[in-house]
Amino acid sequence: xxxxxxxxxxxxxxxxxxxxxxxxxxxxxxxxxxxxxxxxxxxxxxxxxxxxxxxxxxxxxxxxxxxxxxxxxxxxxxxxxxxxxxxxxxxxxxxxxxxxxxxxxxxxxxxxxx
Amino acid sequence: xxxxxxxxxxxxxxxxxxxxxxxxxxxxxxxxxxxxxxxxxxxxxxxxxxxxxxxxxxxxxxxxxxxxxxxxxxxxxxxxxxxxxxxxxxxxxxxxxxxxxxxxxxxxxxxxxxx
Numbered sequence: 481x482x483x484x485x486x487x488x489x490x491x492x493x494x495x496x497x498x499x500x501x502x503x504x505x506x507x508x509x510x511x512x513x514x515x516x517x518x519x520x521x522x523x524x525x526x527x528x529x530x531x532x533x534x535x536x537x538x539x540x541x542x543x544x545x546x547x548x549x550x551x552x553x554x555x556x557x558x559x560x561x562x563x564x565x566x567x568x569x570x571x572x573x574x575x576x577x578x579x580x581x582x583x584x585x586x587x588x589x590x591x592x593x594x
Numbered sequence: 595x596x597x598x599x600x601x602x603x604x605x606x607x608x609x610x611x612x613x614x615x616x617x618x619x620x621x622x623x624x625x626x627x628x629x630x631x632x633x634x635x636x637x638x639x640x641x642x643x644x645x646x647x648x649x650x651x652x653x654x655x656x657x658x659x660x661x662x663x664x665x666x667x668x669x670x671x672x673x674x675x676x677x678x679x680x681x682x683x684x685x686x687x688x689x690x691x692x693x694x695x696x697x698x699x700x701x702x703x704x705x706x707x708x709x
Contacts, residue, residue: 484637511695520603522684522699523638530695538696570637574695581626581645581688583697585637 483507484586486571492592493561501556501589503571510576512554513583514538514546517568526569529554530576561593596621598687600700607675608708615670615703617685626688627668628697629659633681641683644668655679675707 484505493499503512510531515523525538527546535548543565547555558565568590572583597620607613619625626645630638642653649661659670668685682704686697 513696515699520701522701523697524699525689525696528696572638581695582628582640582643584640585630587635587637 484571484573484584486569486586486589488589489587490590492594494594495562497561499558499561499591501569501571501591503554503556503586505552505554505571505573505584505586507573507575507584508551509573509584510551511574512548513572513574514544514554514556515570515572516540516565517570517588523570526556558591558593561591563593566591566593596687596689596691596698598685598698598700600683600685600703602703603701604704604706606706606708609677610674613672613675613679613705613707615683615685615705617668617670617700618666619668619685619687620666621687621690623690625666625668627659627661628686628688629653629657629668629670630684630686630699631655631681632684632702638684641670675705677707677709680705680707 487502513528514526517523529535529548532548545557571586574583599618628643629641632638644661652658682702684702685700689696
């Protein structure tokens with residue numbers, strides 16, 4: 481887990497505020513992902529990126545945007561936060577090559593929108 | 595549509611007893627299947643995967659899972675449960691349409707092991 485870090489770990493913000501969640505990795509992986517976890521719903525994919533110039537929407541991208549500043553950094557932004565974006569957010573990485581396919585997750589950011 | 599189902603929200607087992615956490619999947623083609631565990635206030639940790647080969651795969655912490663193609667299942671098992679195994683467990687399948695790298699997760703099963 482220490483190879484994938486997320487900041488902040490906890491955040492409380494108000495409706496309408498812009499907020500950015502940051503993810504950094506030292507695993508050298510090309511692929512990075514943002515998921516949100518809601519109780520009883522599992523994890524759902526928000527955005528994913530294969531490299532700095534390749535960013536793709538996931539299942540639930542509305543209300544979110546991302547930036548891949550470097551191979552090691554992938555940020556998630558909520559332009560105007562709303563209460564139903566209260567969730568646990570995870571960043572994950574995976575290597576491009578090989579048949580491993582598993583993803584490596586950060587510790588998560590717990591976001592509360594009031 | 596691709597999906598993963600974990601039919602039990604919670605599984606309760608006594609320490610020392612065998613445990614099973616169930617998972618079924620629906621995908622086109624050959625599935626790539628995974629189990630992850632989440633401890634409180636922690637990220638998800640990879641336990642094991644099935645890509646191809648032997649239907650019984652072994653993973654971390656003494657866990658194993660059996661791939662059953664005819665029943666489209668990938669149940670997680672452990673012969674003897676520990677209290678420290680208490681956590682939230684997720685089954686996942688590789689998304690074959692999102693360029694084949696993202697994961698589709700089940701809703702999770704809370705495992706509670708009593709002493």
